[in-house]
Amino acid sequence: PxxxxxxxxxxxxxxxxxxxxxxxxxxxxxxxxxxxxxxxxNVAVVSQDISLFSGTVAENIGYRDLVRGVDLERVRLAAKTANADEFISSLPQGYETYIG
Known part of the structure; x- marks a missing residue:
């Protein structure tokens, strides 16, 4: 509820x-x-709510890897899987566009 x-x-x-x-x-x-x-x-969450962190698109998608450093290849794969790569690539600075 x-x-x-x-x-x-x-x-x-x-x-x-x-x-x-x-x-x-x-x-x-x-x-x-x-x-x-x-x-x-070891924890995964799929939320109904959208939460954006202060950072780049890549950092938001790769949030789980911030401790070790965001792997742009993995981020791009995740975005392609979610059918978001084309939209993200059209942003002024692509995956490095600051959001949140």
């Missing part, structure tokens, strides 16, 4: 922010003790 906290829970699981009190456990481990790279490698 609306207002049930689904979006908040996902944001907490992805460590977009940490809880002010208490903790979230995954297999008995506080997610704050897990390496962010490891956590993000």
């Amino acid at each position: 609306s207002g049930g906290g689904k979006t908040t829970l996902v944001k907490l699981l992805l460590r977009l922010y940490d809880p002010l009190s208490g903790c979230i456990l995954v297999d008995g481990h506080d997610i704050r003790s897990l390496r962010l790279e490891s956590l993000l490698r």
Whole structure:
């Protein structure tokens, strides 16, 4: 239902922010003790809501890889799979267009 906290829970699981009190456990481990790279490698979310981060189109698509660096080849493959490559390429600076 609306207002049930689904979006908040996902944001907490992805460590977009940490809880002010208490903790979230995954297999008995506080997610704050897990390496962010490891956590993000093992969690996937397909949201109904659009969230844009302050950065480039490539950084937004490759958000999962920001820890190690965005792989433009993977970003382009994801965009092509989503039928977005043509649109993105038509932007003034393509994948380097600043959004968010």
